[in-house]
Amino acid sequence: MAAGYGELLRTPHAARLLIGTLLGRLPNATAALAVLLFARAEGGSYALAGGLSAAYGVANAVGQPLLGRAVDRFGQTWVMLPAAVTSALGMVLFAVVGLDPLLVAYAAMLIAGLFTPPLEGGLRALWPSVLRREDQVHAAYALDAVAQEVMFAVGPLLVTLSVAVWSEAAALLVINAIGVAGALWVVVSRPSRQWRSAPREAHWLGALRSPGLLVLLGSFFFIGLALGAIAVAAVAYADEHGGGVVSSGLLSALGVGALAGGIVYGGRTWPGAPERRLRLLVTALALGYLPLMLVPGVVMMTVLAGVAGVFLAPALACAFVVVDRHAPTGTVTEAFSWLVTTFVVGNAVGTAVAGPAVQLGGVAPGFAVPAAGGVAALAVLLAAQRFLLDRPRPVVRPTVPPTPDEPCAENDRNRAVEPGFRARHQA
Numbered sequence: 001m002a003a004g005y006g007e008l009l010r011t012p013h014a015a016r017l018l019i020g021t022l023l024g025r026l027p028n029a030t031a032a033l034a035v036l037l038f039a040r041a042e043g044g045s046y047a048l049a050g051g052l053s054a055a056y057g058v059a060n061a062v063g064q065p066l067l068g069r070a071v072d073r074f075g076q077t078w079v080m081l082p083a084a085v086t087s088a089l090g091m092v093l094f095a096v097v098g099l100d101p102l103l104v105a106y107a108a109m110l111i112a113g114l115f116t117p118p119l120e121g122g123l124r125a126l127w128p129s130v131l132r133r134e135d136q137v138h139a140a141y142a143l144d145a146v147a148q149e150v151m152f153a154v155g156p157l158l159v160t161l162s163v164a165v166w167s168e169a170a171a172l173l174v175i176n177a178i179g180v181a182g183a184l185w186v187v188v189s190r191p192s193r194q195w196r197s198a199p200r201e202a203h204w205l206g207a208l209r210s211p212g213l214l215v216l217l218g219s220f221f222f223i224g225l226a227l228g229a230i231a232v233a234a235v236a237y238a239d240e241h242g243g244g245v246v247s248s249g250l251l252s253a254l255g256v257g258a259l260a261g262g263i264v265y266g267g268r269t270w271p272g273a274p275e276r277r278l279r280l281l282v283t284a285l286a287l288g289y290l291p292l293m294l295v296p297g298v299v300m301m302t303v304l305a306g307v308a309g310v311f312l313a314p315a316l317a318c319a320f321v322v323v324d325r326h327a328p329t330g331t332v333t334e335a336f337s338w339l340v341t342t343f344v345v346g347n348a349v350g351t352a353v354a355g356p357a358v359q360l361g362g363v364a365p366g367f368a369v370p371a372a373g374g375v376a377a378l379a380v381l382l383a384a385q386r387f388l389l390d391r392p393r394p395v396v397r398p399t400v401p402p403t404p405d406e407p408c409a410e411n412d413r414n415r416a417v418e419p420g421f422r423a424r425h426q427a
Contacts, residue, residue, distance in 0.1 A: 005267070008139055013130050013191050018143065020189070021123040022151050023182025024084060027091065027175050028116050030155040031056050034175060035094075035109070037159070038168040042098045052109050057348055059113030061341045065207075068118040068337030072197040072330055076122050077187045084183035086115040088176040095169040117183055121336030122192070124320055130191050135269045142266025142317035149259045149313060153252070197330045207335035211387040212275075212326035216319060217342040219282060219380040223315070224346025226289055226373030229354035230254065233292075233366035234305075236358040241298050253302045254309035262313025274321040275388040279381050281318055285311040286374030292367040322388065346373075 009015045032053045039049035070079045090112030097104050127140045155175075162171035186192055207213060231251065238247035270277055288308040295301065319339065327335030350373060358366035381388070 005139065005143060005263075008131065008136050008143065011131055011136070013189055014140070016189055017123055017126060017130065017186060017191065018140075018147060020182045020185035021119045022147055024117065024119045024179050024186060025151065026155055026158070026182065027087065027112075027179035028060065029151050030159045030175055031060075031112070033156050034159050034168075034172050037163055038095065038172055039099065041168040044099050048099070048102075052105060054348070055106050055109040056113040057344065059110045060116050061345050063114040063116060064118050064121070064337040064341045065334055067115070068121050068334035069207075069331070071118060071122060071125075071333040075197075076126075076192045076195055080117040080119065080122060080183055080187045080192075083115045083117040084180050087112045087117065088180050090115065091172050091176045095172040118333060118337040118340070119183060119186065120340050121333045122186070124324070124336045125197075125332045126191050126195055128324075129195060138269070138317070138321055139266040141320040142262050142313065144320070145313040145316040146259055146262035146266070148316075149255045149262070153255055197332065207327050207331035207338055210326050210328050210335070211384075213323065213335055213338070215380060215384040215387045216278075216322055216326070217338055218384070219377045220319060220339060221342045221346040221349075222373045222377035222380065223282070223285065223312075224343040225350035225353070226346075226370035226377070227312075228347035228350025228352075229357075229366070229369035229373060230289075230292070230305075230308075230350075232351055232354035232358060233363060233370065236366050237295060237301065237363045240363060241301075246298055249298075249302055250305045253306040254312075257306040257309025258312040259309075261310035262317060265314035265317060273389070274318050274325065275385075278315065278318045278322055278388075279378075279385065281311050281315040282374075282378050282381055285315050286371075286378045289367075289371045289374040293364055293371055295363050295367060326388070 009018070035053050035056060036046075036049045039052055040046070044052075067079060067083055090108045090110075094105055094108035094112065097108065099105050123144065124141065127137050131137050131140055159171050159175060162174045166174070234247040234250040237250065238245070285308075288311060291304050292301075292308060294304075296304070320336070323335050323339055324332065350369060354366050354369045357369050
């Protein structure tokens with residue numbers, strides 16, 4: 001297993017692209033915490049801080065697929081780096097102006113969120129041009145999912161450290177400077193500079209015209225909802241069992257479980273269609289959320305949280321493969337960006353739903369929300385499975401690797417002209 005990951009990371013450009021993308025995504029991963037700490041330091045209320053974070057989140061959800069479509073049309077370099085710089089400048093404006101005038105603060109959040117570069121989708125589009133074997137691409141998707149867990153664990157620690165050493169404003173500046181540096185490191189690499197999307201059929205829906213992709217997005221909306229709800233329910237559980245350390249322990253256990261599951265999943269090759277495998281993984285994920293409603297003592301609850309996380313990273317890694325197979329020609333970055341957006345929106349909805357559930361019924365109903373989310377995610381896959389299993393794209397690998405001067409194609413294998421639209425027209 002370790003040898004397989006080692007071989008993957010020793011492939012030219014692979015480690016650079018993975019690390020650079022993680023650094024470039026730090027501002028997005030830590031925005032909610034960094035904005036909250038800065039707004040509170042400036043004298044703002046929790047409600048105001050939440051409103052600013054919500055503005056960032058909504059703008060981010062809108063911007064990711066739009067920028068992903070732009071990447072598919074114009075390439076990574078001409079979209080990613082300007083977007084990263086613009087997003088960082090929005091956060092700089094926020095750090096300089098503060099909360100007064102409030103309109104400018106909200107405008108800064110909208111700019112920062114809207115122009116967050118789609119590095120996540122961009123990396124997944126690059127993997128097949130860097131890794132020549134199908135099993136390595138699938139392992140890279142799993143490693144990507146695992147790395148996300150590490151980033152979401154380390155990112156808040158970095159924000160807290162920057163606040164302790166300097167200030168809340170400095171934390172915003174440091175995190176976003178790291179983000180721009182990470183994006184720059186990615187887009188000046190040869191694979192990123194040479195990557196070009198396949199020609200796309202003109203359609204205003206873009207990637208969303210794929211029924212299989214819509215099914216996947218519907219399912220992962222509810223998985224995102226489950227994760228958002230768990231965070232709220234964990235805090236409520238901690239209030240009754242010893243405070244903030246307990247909630248941190250539960251969420252850390254969830255992350256450790258996902259980390260372990262992702263490493264094991266990516267360490268071997270799995271037989272069968274990924275669409276069917278995804279259904280099994282989401283089933284296991286949904287079953288893992290159900291015991292949380294028992295709300296036992298702290299030790300057992302921590303164990304249950306770890307078990308609940310085991311199938312998260314494998315489900316994400318398998319979903320990346322399914323996106324790759326079902327995204328229409330020339331829309332791969334946009335399709336991956338839609339998955340990110342759907343997941344983030346679901347997370348926000350889960351947070352919003354779990355709060356009233358805890359307020360009205362207590363901790364057990366709070367954990368019933370993620371359980372319901374897991375069941376709903378599975379129900380979507382089961383109800384619409386024929387769309388996922390209908391005509392997945394054939395996997396065709398080039399027989400001759402591209403030369404250093406030859407543009408690298410995306411991981412889009414379906415070269416068929418789609419009916420009703422003229423070929424070679426850009427959406």
